[in-house]
Amino acid sequence: MLKNISFKNIYLCLFLLIVMSAQAQDKFITVASTTSTEQSGLFKHLLPMFEKKSGIQVRVVALGTGQALDMARRGDADVVFVHDKDAEEKFLADGFGVRRFEVMYNDFVLVGPKSDAARIAGSKDIIAAYKKLADAKTPFTSRGDKSGTHAAEIRLWKAANVDPQSGKGSWYRETGSGMGPTLNTASAMNAYAFTDRGTWLAFKNRGELVIVVEGDQRLFNQYGVMLVNPAKHAHVKKELGQAFIDWLVSAEGQQTIASYKIGSDQLFFSNAKK
Amino acid sequence: MNDLSQALAAATHLVVSADANLLVIVSRSLQVSFAAVLIAAAIGLPAGAILATTRIPGRQAVVALLNALMGLPPVVVGLLVYLLLSRAGPLGELGLLFTPTAMIIAQAVLITPIVAALSRQVIEDAWREYEEQLRSLGAGTMAAAITLLWDTRFALATVVLAGFGRAAAEVGAVMIVGGNIDGVTRVMTTAIALETSKGDLPLALALGIVLVAIILSVNLLAHWVKLIAQRHYG
Numbered sequence: 001m002l003k004n005i006s007f008k009n010i011y012l013c014l015f016l017l018i019v020m021s022a023q024a025q026d027k028f029i030t031v032a033s034t035t036s037t038e039q040s041g042l043f044k045h046l047l048p049m050f051e052k053k054s055g056i057q058v059r060v061v062a063l064g065t066g067q068a069l070d071m072a073r074r075g076d077a078d079v080v081f082v083h084d085k086d087a088e089e090k091f092l093a094d095g096f097g098v099r100r101f102e103v104m105y106n107d108f109v110l111v112g113p114k115s116d117a118a119r120i121a122g123s124k125d126i127i128a129a130y131k132k133l134a135d136a137k138t139p140f141t142s143r144g145d146k147s148g149t150h151a152a153e154i155r156l157w158k159a160a161n162v163d164p165q166s167g168k169g170s171w172y173r174e175t176g177s178g179m180g181p182t183l184n185t186a187s188a189m190n191a192y193a194f195t196d197r198g199t200w201l202a203f204k205n206r207g208e209l210v211i212v213v214e215g216d217q218r219l220f221n222q223y224g225v226m227l228v229n230p231a232k233h234a235h236v237k238k239e240l241g242q243a244f245i246d247w248l249v250s251a252e253g254q255q256t257i258a259s260y261k262i263g264s265d266q267l268f269f270s271n272a273k274k
Numbered sequence: 275m276n277d278l279s280q281a282l283a284a285a286t287h288l289v290v291s292a293d294a295n296l297l298v299i300v301s302r303s304l305q306v307s308f309a310a311v312l313i314a315a316a317i318g319l320p321a322g323a324i325l326a327t328t329r330i331p332g333r334q335a336v337v338a339l340l341n342a343l344m345g346l347p348p349v350v351v352g353l354l355v356y357l358l359l360s361r362a363g364p365l366g367e368l369g370l371l372f373t374p375t376a377m378i379i380a381q382a383v384l385i386t387p388i389v390a391a392l393s394r395q396v397i398e399d400a401w402r403e404y405e406e407q408l409r410s411l412g413a414g415t416m417a418a419a420i421t422l423l424w425d426t427r428f429a430l431a432t433v434v435l436a437g438f439g440r441a442a443a444e445v446g447a448v449m450i451v452g453g454n455i456d457g458v459t460r461v462m463t464t465a466i467a468l469e470t471s472k473g474d475l476p477l478a479l480a481l482g483i484v485l486v487a488i489i490l491s492v493n494l495l496a497h498w499v500k501l502i503a504q505r506h507y508g
Contacts, residue, residue, distance in 0.1 A: 030372060030453075039472050044456075061372060061453035075361030076371055180471030187473070205473030233361060235369065 028057035029240045032069070032077035034148060035178040037223070038062035040198030040267055045260045050247050056240050064147025064178065072096060075233035078241040081248075083196075083223045084148035097226035103248050104257050104268045105222045108152055109200060110213040111183070112138075112192035126216040130160035137171040139191035140164070143182050144174025152221065153194040159218070183209070196221055198267040223268070225249075248272070281479035288480055289487075296481075300488060303461040306374050306448070307441040310381030311389075314441075315434050317382075318389030323419035325390070326397035337394065343387035348380075352447030355380040359451065372453040377461070380447040385437035392433040397422045428500055435496055442489055462488070 037043055038060060047058045063071060065082040069091050072080045080097070082088060091097050110129060112118070118136040120129040133140055142164065143150040157164050164172045173191065175182045179199040186193035187207035195203075200211070225245050230236045247253045254270035261267065288296050325336060357363050359371040359379075370376045400422050408418045423430070445463035452459030454468060462485040469478035 035471070039468075059372065059453070059455040059458055061455060074363075075366070178471050180473060184470070184473055203473040205475055235361065 027055055027240065028059055029078040029237050029244060030059045030061065030076065031079045031081055031244070032071045033060050033062055033081040034065050034068060034083060035062050035180065036083070036149065036196045036199045037081065039178070039180050040196075040202045041262070042198065042257070042260055042268060046253075046256055049256050050244065050253070054243055054247065056243060058244060064143070064145045064150065066146030066148075066151070069096075072228045075228070075235065078228055078237045079225060079244055080228065081223065081225045082148055083221055084151045085222055085224065087148070087151065088224050088226065092226065096229055096232055098229050100224045100226050101245055101249050101272060103223050103225050103272055104254075104270045105220060106197050106268050107214070108149065108194060108219040108221050109197050109211045110192060110194055111186065111200060111209045112212040113190040113208045114210055115190070115208070116212060118192070121210075121212040123213050124215045126156055126213055126218055127160045129213045130156055130162060133192060134160070134162040134164070134167065137167065139171050139173060139189050140167075141182050141186040141189065141191045141193045142172065142174045143179065143194075144176045145178070147179075148221075149179060149194065149196055156194075156218065201262045201265050201267055222271075277476055277479065280476040281483065284476050284480035285483040288484060296484070298457060299460055299462055299465050300484070302374065302459070303442060303463075303485075304488070306377045306461060307381060307438060309378045310385060310441045311434060311438045313378070313382040314386040314389045314437050318386045318437070319393050319423060319430060319434075320419070321390045322393030322395075323397050323423045324415075325394045326401050327415050327419045327422065337391075340387055340391040340394065344391050346384060346387065348384055348444045348446035349450065351384045352380055352450035355383065355447065355451045371451065372455060372459060374452070374459060376451040377448045377459060380451045381441040381444060384444060384447060385441050388440060389433055389437045392436065393426075393430055396426050396429045396433060400426050428504065431496060431500055435493055438492065439489055442485070442492075 033043070039062070043058075043060050047060070051057055061068075061071065061077065065084040065087060068077070068080055068082050069087055071077050072091070073094075073096050080088075080091070081103070088097070088100055092100055110120075110126065112121070117138045118129075118132045120132050123129050142153060166172075168174070173185070173189075175185050179195055180203065182193055183195060183199070183203050184205055185191070187205055187209050190208055192212070193209075197214075225248055227238060227241045227245060228236045230238045248257075249272035254272055257268050257270040258266065325333065325340070355376060356371065358365050359368070359376050360366055361369075361371070370379075397419070401418070404422070404425075405418075408421060413421060443463065445467055448459070448461060449464050449467065452461070452464065454460050454464040460468075462481060466478050466481045466485070469475075469481060
């Protein structure tokens with residue numbers, strides 16, 4: 001009845017299994033980036049090209065810009081690729097980044113239901129539109145997650161002299177989640193939402209939502225890339241990370257970014273300084 | 275209903291075409307969850323057996339704690355493992371964050387209490403029934419624990435399957451410690467979360483259907499093995 005199972009052997013096997021699954025490819029970097037670059041499909045278009053050329057695997061962890069920078073501060077990434085200039089410059093000033101390279105831009109748009117209860121469709125003035133939204137108290141879904149898009153949205157509210165927190169619990173709804181989930185919520189509630197154009201173009205569950213405001217200069221959305229400072233975190237793979245950055249701002253990288261389209265729409269416009 | 279039929283069609287297409295991406299994701303899911311369940315069983319089953327057969331002071335408190343740990347929120351487990359494995363954390367040197375190993379650790383932490391608590395109950399019930407008999411045969415606590423583990427193996431198989439189900443269906447912890455990296459740490463549940471984010475609800479649901487089908491197959495396989503084993507060993 002008693003089977004003589006050697007527990008020692010079982011544990012040994014388990015240990016081997018764990019070690020085996022831990023052995024990973026050597027040439028890879030971890031990039032902390034934003035949900036907009038991942039969910040718009042840009043990385044799926046961009047990375048295979050770089051990986052083929054360099055033999056470096058790029059592992060992207062997609063978070064909001066705030067979280068991505070936090071992750072890099074902890075030393076859990078080699079490169080950050082985000083879109084919130086103020087936060088990026090603070091990151092640099094605190095010594096966590098080496099140098100910031102501008103890579104590309106796109107723009108933000110305001111989307112809302114076709115019925116357009118706030119009567120702002122077609123406007124090119126985002127500040128005026130924000131004022132009308134607050135006056136009309138129509139539902140508005142915000143990321144509320146300290147992402148780059150959230151930071152841009154907050155700056156615009158400030159410029160419009162509106163404190164959206166006063167609408168909390170009624171028309172101003174913070175989802176505390178990524179761009180996609182926030183758009184899903186807006187679509188289900190027929191609410192307005194502030195989004196980057198890339199995620200919007202790739203987004204499939206639009207329901208009644210359409211773009212209501214676009215084309216204002218204040219909707220400009222710049223993306224930057226930085227190597228995490230090896231002086232702060234010695235394990236940062238600086239050669240591999242820098243190789244990725246160099247490629248992004250090279251003629252080939254810039255062209256690859258510009259060639260990404262959904263249908264006939266270009267999602268990102270490369271603008272690295274020569 | 276339109277979404278549902280679209281999802282079914284997409285799920286069928288994914289499976290029939292043996293989509294290469296899907297295969298990577300499915301095999302990573304199985305690899306991670308099987309490893310986690312092996313660890314959980316290796317720790318949880320002996321722990322449950324010993325807890326069932328020994329009478330140490332404070333045992334009731336341990337049992338209550340273990341039962342409570344069955345309700346551990348995956349996100350909290352994910353966060354704890356993240357902080358442990360982060361470069362700024364105590365085990366940062368190992369560089370395990372955002373690897374499948376990190377996901378195995380998180381899932382194992384999550385389901386070990388489940389395996390331990392449920393097997394403790396199963397074995398304690400058997401212990402109550404056979405205690406006198408085993409003692410009269412001169413079995414010590416250790417021997418009794420091993421005997422009961424073997425005797426209740428079919429019930430314990432179900433316990434382990436419950437652990438596997440929880441591990442394979444979990445998303446919060448593996449998202450945090452794995453990072454949902456394409457081709458490295460993307461598993462079924464995080465892929466579903468990603469497709470939902472992109473608003474591709476039919477594809478997300480299709481992946482969900484595939485996941486349920488996989489868990490069902492594993493359970494059917496286990497059930498079949500159990501039937502054969504019962505026939506041979508009674």
